[in-house]
Amino acid sequence: MTDTAARPERTPRARLSVVAALALALVAGALVALTIGPFRLSLSEVLAALTGQSKGQSEVVIWNIRLPRVLAAMLVGAALAAAGASYQVLFRNPLVSPDILGVSSGAALGAVCGIFLSLPIVAIQGFAFLGGLGAVALVIFVAQAVRGVDQTLVLVLTGVVMGALAGAATSLLKVMADPYDQLPAITFWLLGSLASTTAPDLGPVLPAVVVGLVPLILLRWRINLLSLGDDEARALGVDAPRLRLVVIAAATLITASVVAIAGVVGWVGLVIPHIARMIVGPSFATLLPVAAMLGAGYLLLVDTLCRTLGTVEIPLGILTAVLGAPFFLWLLARGRRGWT
Template sequence: MNNRRGVRFDLVRSHPDVAIICLAIIMVFVAVVSLTLGRYSIAPSDVCKILISRIVPTAQTWTSQQANIFFGVRLPRVVLTLMVGCSLAAAGASFQGIFQNPLVSPDFLGASQGAAFGACLAILLSASSLVTSVSAFAFAMISVVVVLAISATARGNRILITVLAGIMVSSLFSAGVSYIKLVADPSAQLQQITFWLMGSMTSAKMQDIALVAAPVLVGTIGLFAIRWRLNALTMGDDEALTMGVDAPRLRVVTIILATMMTAACVSVTGIIGWIGLVIPHFARGLVGADYRKLMPASMLMGATFLLIVDNIARLVGTSEIPIGILTAFVGAPFFMWLITRKRAA
């Protein structure tokens, strides 16, 4: 049985382009289905017609209520979920490559904890949702700038120092979050902070998409453009240099791009863990370790996975489940399996 399974994976890996095309088709299918699902169902044919009606005049077969729900709630949520899943998976794959460690994730350098501190501080000050998102993004970027500054000035193994600096900065911001939760108003602010920290797509709006579009677009295009260079980094700095790749500079560029994407996404959705850790492993098992194929596969798989999880979060119960809880239910068992598998090997 195991041999048959291995043969199937070998066949997929030998045709990675076909696998990527299949992942793209699956993502589009899941997105269309997601647009039909909800308390007020919309037929798939009406979904297509509603979209086309904004470009070409179309005979109306849907109600005005369905159109309002579609454009005001469902479409922004699906688009934002796709962007977040794609970004976190791409960032995770990038970090695993540049640090030559399959167990790192986008919040490895303190970006998520920095964003959490910024959002919690804004909530404590009773700021608007826009200010909260901007504050989260700013502190996420600050955390990584601090890590890179420490890495640039300290002596020793650059990768090890970066890792330790990330742990230190994460710990500091985590302590800040704990203090804010301690002094926050339990009847209002603390509940809002707790809900934000669990991550959710509930309040997705076109304003959120506009806020994250530029950082996500720049980060995605940037990582996609340098994906072949990431292959050199996985072999070590000396080997990368022989291939004409400036490893330290490329590592900094990759960290900035990946962090920018992560910070933008976390700033509007809250902390959504495990996507950047788990999905690159699944993509690697499907198309191999070549970043020319791994990067697009991770992006497509991350977007599809998060969209499926979000559908479960909003439909499985009478009240919506924070999406960060569900991703942890999937990610934590996989992480334990990954550790035990490596130990057994």
């Protein structure tokens, strides 16, 4: 099943207008999110703290607690949506998400190993990052070793198997973990959260996301040709197998880096690219930035709801599923209007 646009391509001026509107909405949403929390702040207080004109408790709340979390939510959402859009174009399938090759399962296994060994949070994040990259590297190695079969199919099937094995290993570690200390930490990490995110956590993640986005941006026109199929792409001068590996490596790096700090956050990379295609069409050159901005705004909204809906913070993974699943069912109900 391939994904086709339900709407025609917009003109360059219209696409630019969409990008500009989304950018303004994202900035406005971030400012509003900074005002919301147990310690209420007005917009003027937020602006004063951001510009250094205000000292005291409001400045501490903004710079040490809310701003790192708001930036982290936007970064994670943008990264997952960009990776999801890349994978869906790569595999020509609208049901593909960033964890299709086992990156989320591998990252989860790595993080659970770190928690099981009672390592500090930095080491746990490092284990999660290496686990995600290692899982996808193993998937690619197996796919390269299998000859005579469609490589896309082998990648997907191997990713499913790898995800199942990593999930089984994660379950085994949960059974063996200390039920009073390690098991709750493992459970909450797997549900996804940005509650403990600090400014230093963003330091190693942002460069990794940028490094992953650069080849996707530079190769956006070639990546667009992958939606036509390998034979057509090859006829147009594109080395499809090599380009596929580049896209997989870039999208995996992006996904693993943000999963390392946020935990397993589902549905963002699956649903948001569909919304982006409904707005600007299937062209990857426009789809990538629009999906990234929509993902940033979506996860910013979800994270704000997570920390404000109740006295106990709701894990990200729960709320993204509650919001994402009904929307995806609606997309399925649209049937041939959106997909063929």
